[in-house]
Structures are given as C-alpha cells and as structure tokens.
Amino acid sequence: MFLSPTGDTLFYRRRVDGLDVLYAFQPDTARVEFHAQLAASPTQLRAWPTNSGQLVVCSSWPRNPGGLRLKLYDMARISDLLGRHAGKLNEKLTDVPEIANFTTERAALPVPVFEAVRGEQVVVPGLCPIDGELQAPALYELDGRNASSRVVPLKFLQQTALPGALYDEPGGARRWLTVGDSNHLFVLDAASHGLVGDIVWPVEQQALARVAFHPTRDEAWVSGLSSAFVYHRETLELLGEITIEDELRWHRGERMVGFIGSVVFSQDGASALVARPLSGDILEFDVNSRRRVGRVPVAVDPLELLFAPAVGRVYMQSLRNGNISWFPYR
Secondary structure: OEEOOOOOOEEEEEEEOOEEEEEEEOOOOOOOOOEEEEEEEOOOOEEEEOOOOEEEEEOOOOOOOOOOOEEEEEHHHHHHHHHHOHHHHHHHOOOOOEEOOOOOOOEEOOHHHHHHHOOOEEEEEEEEEEOOOEEEEEEEEEEOOOOEEEEEEOOOOOOOOOEEEEEEOOOOOEEEEEEOOEOEEEEEEOOOOOEEEEEEOOHHHOEOOEEEEOOOOOEEEEEOOOEEEEEEOOOOOEEEEEEOOOOEEEEOOEEEEOOOOOEEEOOOOOEEEEEEOOOOEEEEEEOOOOEEEEEEEOOOOEEEEEEEOOOOEEEEEEOOOOOEEEEEOO
C-alpha cells in the first residue's frame, strides 16, 4: 500500500476470487467511489513505487520459469486517468514499458524502460533461474543512470530462502532486506548489493518482518511476532525491545501470541503507531520513552498502515479482506 507522489492516489493489492489484484483509488473525489483494477494474477502479484513516480508491477512474483517480467506504469498518468476516464483506465493505459530476460551480465535497457527510470536505480527482490532451471534468491536491477539491467544472485542466502521486501534507508546508501518468515534480515550496500550487516532477533519472535525508518532519529523499528525491535540504523546495535502483543489468543486453531503489523511515525517523529490485527486496534507509543501512550480501537483488523501527512490521516488495510479505511492523525 502506497501513495502516488502527488498524494491523491492510493495503490493497494488484495485477494479477490482467487486472484491477487492491484487497485488504484482516489479517496478524496466528488465522484462515486471507484477502485480501478490495474493488474491481476492467479499467482502472487507485487508492486513497488520508485522515487521518480513509476509503479513497477510483477504478476508472477517471486518466481517465473524464465525469470521475473516487470511492467512500469506512470503513477501521474494513472492519477490523471482516474480523474477523467476512471471506467476506461486500462483501455487508456497503452504502451506500458516492460522488461524481462534478465541475465547476470549487464544488458542495455529498452528505450521506454530507460526513459521511465532515467537517473534512478530500481531494485526488486525475487527468485531467478541460475545455471539452467535452478531458482535462487536474487535482486533484479534497472539502472537508469547507465541504462543497463541485470540480475544479482544473493549468494549469502540459502537457495530455499525467499526474499521478502527491500527498505531503502534515508539517503539511499543501504537497503534492508527481509527474508520470508524469519528472525533476521540483511543490510545491503545500495551500489554493489553486497552484504554489510546481518540483524538477528530471538527465534521465538520469528515472523514476516516489517521495517520503518524514523524520520529524524537514526533508528529503524522492526516488527517481529509480538515485539518491535529498535536498532541504531548506522551501527545496527539493538537499542530496545517494545512489547506490543503480550496476550495469548487463538488464531487458525493455534494458541499463540498475536502478531503485529506495520509501524508508522507521526510527521514530527514524536509518536509511533503500531498495528495489531488480532487485537483490532492500533497502539500509539512515545518515541523517546518507548512507552505506550494511547490506543485507537478500529472496526477492522489492521495489518498495513500508511501515514499521509498532507491530508492528516492514516490509511489502514484489513488483514482478512484487504479493505481500505482511514482515520485522522497528525
């Protein structure tokens, strides 16, 4: 879930009738509410925003027999079409740049792809066939600075490991890579994709981690199973553990401590919001003391959070049905 650079269009994905579907939605409009479908896939679909306002979409993530195939949509164009031709969005979205057939050797970017990512390095995680049909963890790179593409095998990962998500540090010098349902993540040099750090937390906190970088402090907050771990972003030193879920409950027939979702920070960085899907609420913490200072009960089971400071609200996405809702927040 993320916003377009102009902040008026929300992009999100959800499972509908057995398909993974990517939607575009403009919450603040005088028209009838319209959630436009951009792409759908019977397998897992992933989408990533770029700094230059492109939307990278892969409908066969994490593996495809010949490697991933990426499409690039202009988010400004989508926003404009939603305002004028919402019902005919996909008819109007013609000539979308696409790239496939990645190799470990650098290859020239197709001209339309280069024009879309000019001056920017776009990197997405996935699996790639290496040495014939062997699928291995890798990064797919579109380099708009030297007009090249390549795939970079992540040799420090086991072949069975599934790359999760990449989080760019403020300033862009490094990227944090989560790995499947794990209790550690990896810090990579953004230029070379080389491993520069390995972060590990207790195995009983093993979960699909989420990372949030504080806007003014040199801190990274990492969501585990029932705690948020605070790390010094530069040294990777553990600064503290914040218990978010401390009650046992039933989930899918098992007695467990509830897992937590996204973390977002207030615009001034003084507060942090943490989603608790199994508790049906959002907890607010003071960043300095790391103590709980508030609770926002909601009618959904919030998993993903997105702060939109321009309109003073936090968007929430439900764990069970993927529905979008929001509440005011500064």
